[in-house]
Amino acid sequence: MTSEITLFVNPTAGRGRGARAAQPAARVFREAGFSVRTIVGEDPADAVRRVEKAVAEGTGALIAVGGDGLTGLALRAVAGTSTPLGVVAVGTGNDFGRTLGLPVRDPSAAARVAVAALTSARAREIDLGRVGDRWYGTVLASGFDSRVNDRGNRMRLPVGRFKYDLAILAELAAFAPVPYRLRLDDGPVMETEATLVAVGNGTSYGGGMRICAGARLDDGLLDVTVVGPCSRTTLLKVFPKVYRGTHLGHPVVSVHRAAKVELTAPGLTGFADGEPLGPLPLTARCVPGAVRLLA
Template sequence: MERLFIVNEHAGKGKTKKRWPMIQRHLDTFGIRYDARFTSKPKEAIEIAKKAVHHYSQLIAVGGDGTVNEVVNGIAGQGTLFGLMPTGTGNDLARTLHIPDDPYLAVRCLANGTHHPMDLLDINGFYVAGAIGIGLDGAVATDINLASWKKKTGTVGYILSMLKLLLTFPPFAVSLQIDDQAFFFPNCWLVAIGNSKYYGGGMKICPQAVNNDGVLDLCVVHNLSRIELLKIFPSVFHGMHVLHPNVLCFQGKKVRVTTERPVPIHGDGEILGNTPSVIVVRPHILNVLFGS
């Protein structure tokens, strides 16, 4: 059997469980032969994927960005083709890869799409396909994960948590070592490190990021009052926040992040601990299926 679908039926507020029979019908329509495995607990998709690479040439994640990251971490560097059926709440990687939300169109992409190599971000041996957030948005991700109802609402939950933490999260001092250049920001709100443009359900946090160019993109938001930060926040959905003079963009292949106090880190919404940290781009380590 050529393809294995790794299905997280709990993803997307139960949307995956509802859509899976529909996806199966479309797979039959296109004559696609496959096997399927279902996850029952966090991180299980990683182990399923690690074992499956020895038996399948294609692994397809069915779920949201959390499921995607688990499968990616199971197959990165193995040469196995990665595909996805977006059925979560954020679906940021699907947005990047032009995989439609509609099940029929997504299956059509699986049948007719092209595949290309893609970079990944490596933070302490864990791979992230989209973006890593350090500071305020790391705290937002932590807040969302503690409130399951927010996690189920996608972008709405992100906005609610962001508004809440804008009132309480204190800015921090951060030192960045980007390749051979050093920077210091004494009053920083967040550092985003992007392999792709999107996170948080469609926010273009690193609008210039390209996920196969061999470099990582950084967005540093610093030296803003809470009111100023609130004012520019909506512009992130169009990538226009980078026009503000206190939003700085950099590129590199490796970044070391050191902060005056430990601040939270997330990767595509998954909590990855606290600073300090080192993030490295791993060029062309994943073979991915693109939509048209």
């Protein structure tokens, strides 16, 4: 493995934590004997082009320094390649890092985890979700949660998971169940009204909401959490349980597992890794061992 690694940095992640995190992370890698190259794109498309070029040229590892959005871009560059990915999670939600049990908002500790994996030549193969040509590591959200995600992403304050709590309260005003058509693998089409359908490769979104608490990153399957139609009162009771994952036992919640999930519903946009995928219908597939992770 080459001793050169690439830091992929989002300087605006976590209200500037990305820029501040790059230096201590780079210092850890240099002290371990690695040569560090830093990439900051002019925009997401430019950043992805630069990172894909670094991967094609044989960088020893790609280290994503930012939040889930930047990590999603990094996944696009390394998925299906032999280039390992490290994550220095310093964004707002950091759900990919949380799912992997990585240090969050501690760039030096996260860099040391990556260094340990690099120097011992060990990388963990994990699954990814894929929708069309888009890869994701955490959860595909649709329904009430995608609307909350959209609103939360547009809020500047407060920081962290609390903005999503406020977004939940704001979205409740227009809350209504949605008619879904859901197909798992090649099974029959299921028609149901639902508050939301979440398709998880990982366990959480929204800064620690463990919507797919039972999801595993190496089982070749996606976890599908369906929250059926319910009142605003019930939803307010169920949602706080999401942070502990205990909502899965509620009668209004059902869980399925499949390698392929087809979602159809009117007027909804799917989000994955906190970023918009596009309007439904969408088909998500689990790709086993799609990325080598330094964890």
